[in-house]
Amino acid sequence: xxxxxxxxxxxxxxxxxxxxxxxxxxxxxxxxxxxxxxxxxxxxxxxxxxxxxxxxxxxxxxxxxxxxxxxxxxxxxxxxx
Amino acid sequence: xxxxxxxxxxxxxxxxxxxxxxxxxxxxxxxxxxxxxxxxxxxxxxxxxxxxxxxxxxxxxxxxxxxxxxxxxxxxxxxxxxxxxxxxxxxxxxxxxxxxxxxxxxxxxxxxxxxxxxxxxxxxxxxxxxxxxxxxxxxxxxxxxxxxxxxxxxxxxxxxxxxxxxxxxxxxxxxxxxxxxxxxxxxxxxxxxxxxxxxxxxxxxxxxxxxxxxxxxxxxxxxxxxx
Numbered sequence: 582x583x584x585x586x587x588x589x590x591x592x593x594x595x596x597x598x599x600x601x602x603x604x605x606x607x608x609x610x611x612x613x614x615x616x617x618x619x620x621x622x623x624x625x626x627x628x629x630x631x632x633x634x635x636x637x638x639x640x641x642x643x644x645x646x647x648x649x650x651x652x653x654x655x656x657x658x659x660x661x662x
Numbered sequence: 663x664x665x666x667x668x669x670x671x672x673x674x675x676x677x678x679x680x681x682x683x684x685x686x687x688x689x690x691x692x693x694x695x696x697x698x699x700x701x702x703x704x705x706x707x708x709x710x711x712x713x714x715x716x717x718x719x720x721x722x723x724x725x726x727x728x729x730x731x732x733x734x735x736x737x738x739x740x741x742x743x744x745x746x747x748x749x750x751x752x753x754x755x756x757x758x759x760x761x762x763x764x765x766x767x768x769x770x771x772x773x774x775x776x777x778x779x780x781x782x783x784x785x786x787x788x789x790x791x792x793x794x795x796x797x798x799x800x801x802x803x804x805x806x807x808x809x810x811x812x813x814x815x816x817x818x819x820x821x822x823x824x825x826x827x828x829x830x831x832x833x834x835x836x837x838x839x840x841x842x843x844x845x846x847x848x849x850x851x852x853x854x855x856x857x858x859x860x861x862x863x864x865x866x867x868x869x870x871x872x873x874x875x876x877x878x879x880x881x882x883x884x885x886x887x888x889x
Binding site for chain 1: 719720723727755756761762763765766767768769770808810811812835
């Protein structure tokens with residue numbers, strides 16, 4: 582088995598209201614050095630290994646897990662020990 | 663003319679939509695469960711508001727992976743009117759039948775109140791009973807109604823006159839004040855405001871009824887020509 586770790590973030594330039602709200606709260610807590618905050622999604626998907634796994638994950642992200650109109654994604658595939 | 667109102671798990675404006683088509687408009691309408699629907703039997707498809715699949719992952723994303731999507735696509739290709747309201751609009755975006763995507767409202771709040779819309783194009787099959795630039799009052803009720811598309815897409819929407827409705831006072835941050843758009847062919851409309859909640863004076867307002875009447879008028883004209 583492989584553990585696929587997928588990170589989804591809003592694209593650069595797309596307004597992130599959730600990130601803005603978190604940024605404001607961090608400022609309220611006196612973390613004055615905090616700049617822009619972006620909130621994303623993290624997913625773990627367990628998959629059987631195959632030669633095609635990278636391609637498959639890429640397609641999964643494009644088709645469903647991320648919306649390419651507003652989101653970017655990246656992923657790593659790790660061996661499960 | 664026979665309308666299908668597609669019901670997904672989590673749809674909650676399906677009965678309002680059914681009421682609008684059946685009682686307020688006086689057409690034939692049926693609620694159809696998404697797994698059993700045979701859309702070929704209907705003249706128009708209504709995708710109601712709500713929270714299909716609890717909006718898990720993204721609004722409309724899970725519903726847009728269901729087998730019924732192929733049927734909605736062929737109905738669209740056949741030129742049948744397809745109206746997606748609120749979650750229905752989100753499903754149409756996630757399906758790729760309309761361009762763009764939906765983000766959370768700019769101020770993150772769920773909003774539920776009347777908005778003034780401007781009819782930007784009174785020349786679609788959904789808007790022929792309105793006047794161009796007419797102002798109408800239609801309620802909104804959404805948390806993810808902040809329509810987004812890139813600049814090139816926005817220019818295309820403008821050039822092709824695909825923007826059907828805009829907000830007079832943008833409540834959610836939507837690009838170009840967009841409240842509703844049609845596809846290039848003009849037979850698929852997605853909009854965040856709820857016309858089905860404004861179909862008779864008893865509900866406070868009947869501005870939404872003319873949208874349904876427009877669909878019927880178009881259908882009648884088309885069939886009169888074909889007959």
